[in-house]
Amino acid sequence: MISIEQLATLCEADIQGKNTTEHIYSAADIMHAEQGQVTVLSDAKYKKYLVDCKASACFISPKLIPEQVPEHITLLVCADPEMAFLEAVRLLHPDIEFNKTISDKADIADSASLGHALYIGAFATIGQDSQIGDYSEIHPGVHIGRNVNIGQHCKIYPNAVIYDNTVIGDHVIIHSGAVIAADGFGYKYRNNQHVKVPHVGNVVIADHVEIGANTCIDRGALGSTVIGAGSKIDNLVQLGHNNQVGRNVIICGQSGISGSCVIEDGAILAGSSGIADHVKIGQQAVVMARSGVSQDVKAGTQVWGSPAKDRKVAWKELAALSKLPEVLKAFKALQLRVSKLEQEK
Incomplete structure (x- = not known):
């Protein structure tokens, strides 16, 4: 958890509201956010949802601030609310940190070169002459062949x-x-x-x-x-x-x-x-x-x-095709009229 004031500082947002000490425990979209959560309003079409929103805080751009804001919502005003919200999500929902260990159930070739602070899970296999860079994660069941070069801070997920x-x-x-x-x-x-x-x-x-x-x-x-x-x-x-x-x-x-x-x-x-x-x-x-x-x-x-063809051309063709039943109906009516005229001659 983190206080609204701390969150604003870390995400470079200005605070509008009095409730700065309340703690935020997670993030949610504006239609489903509850008390103790932070949300974001970055598009005018979602502005209507702010009235009934139960979130404790909301990232918002200056141009979208409404005249009336629910008293329980503290606004976090910034130039790019979407990016600020993403930073908040990372802070509130951090990645799981795996212990930097190598499982004794991993099969690692003698000639493989392993960097520092690695996580290598059970039943992972690493072939001859392969290299794994520092701080990378090789999750359980991953197979890495021969002469493979993997850089630093990589994440290779199971299987x-x-x-x-x-x-x-x-x-x-x-x-x-x-x-x-x-x-x-x-x-x-x-x-x-x-x-x-x-x-x-x-x-x-x-x-x-x-x-x-x-x-x-x-x-x-x-x-x-x-x-x-x-x-x-x-x-x-x-x-x-x-x-x-x-x-x-x-x-x-x-x-x-x-x-x-x-x-x-x-x-x-x-x-x-x-x-x-x-x-x-x-x-x-x-x-x-x-x-x-x-x-x-x-x-x-x-x-x-x-x-595939130019989008505008393709859409015009599709629009014309939708009118085909009407064109066929008019064409049949015209055929009937021509046929009657020929019979009258």
């Missing part, structure tokens, strides 16, 4: 699998069930059978990347599959071999990216996006949900649909 020769930077989070650097899906069809293409490349993951649960990232066939610094990949994503993902890219759940694609810095692939092989998604481009992309997408554009 993730990291194949041989993978390179992982600092502050990387890999969630449970993720598989990094399995073989890519490559075959040549000869003599009425599919001949497997050997995949001898690897995966390189830069700093501050987060990879969701049950996501699969395939190794390169010859070179590397690369994930750039700061990129975030959701659960249940498939990234094919030799993809080059830039910095600060967002890839949402159930998206599938075929091989040898380039996803440039700041691009966003919304949920269930499908990207064909050898496609380039430009900087800051947005592929909207459930879109199927078979051609390059220019930087800064938004595409939607399958096949």
Whole structure:
């Protein structure tokens, strides 16, 4: 718990209200917050909920402060209430700190190199010549292959699998069930059978990347599959071999990216996006949900649909399609009139 006054100081907010000594024990959204909790109001459309809100404190921007505020709510006024609230959440709900110990039930190769202050859980396996950087966490059941290099302050959650020769930077989070650097899906069809293409490349993951649960990232066939610094990949994503993902890219759940694609810095692939092989998604481009992309997408554009096209064009086409029943009805009526006129001749 922490007092409202202390919370305001730590989150760089100004206090409006008298109840500064009350203690806050957790955070909640504005529609469900109770006494002893802090909430946030960062969008005018939620302003109506402040009237009946039971929270003890609320982060808010100066422009959203209403004329009347419930007496029990202390306002924490700041320029960016969302970021201040996130800091409050971190303070009130800190990550669990694991004891920096190595389980005697972990299987660690003699040639593996281990950094300082590590947590390695039971039944984790670390292969020959692999390196684990300082302050990293390898949770129970994780498998790390041979010659894998994991940086500092990383968190690899239970049952993730990291194949041989993978390179992982600092502050990387890999969630449970993720598989990094399995073989890519490559075959040549000869003599009425599919001949497997050997995949001898690897995966390189830069700093501050987060990879969701049950996501699969395939190794390169010859070179590397690369994930750039700061990129975030959701659960249940498939990234094919030799993809080059830039910095600060967002890839949402159930998206599938075929091989040898380039996803440039700041691009966003919304949920269930499908990207064909050898496609380039430009900087800051947005592929909207459930879109199927078979051609390059220019930087800064938004595409939607399958096949994906400019968002405005696709929506106009969809709007026109919704009018098709009326058009068909009018067309049939016109056909009937023409038929009658021909009979009268």
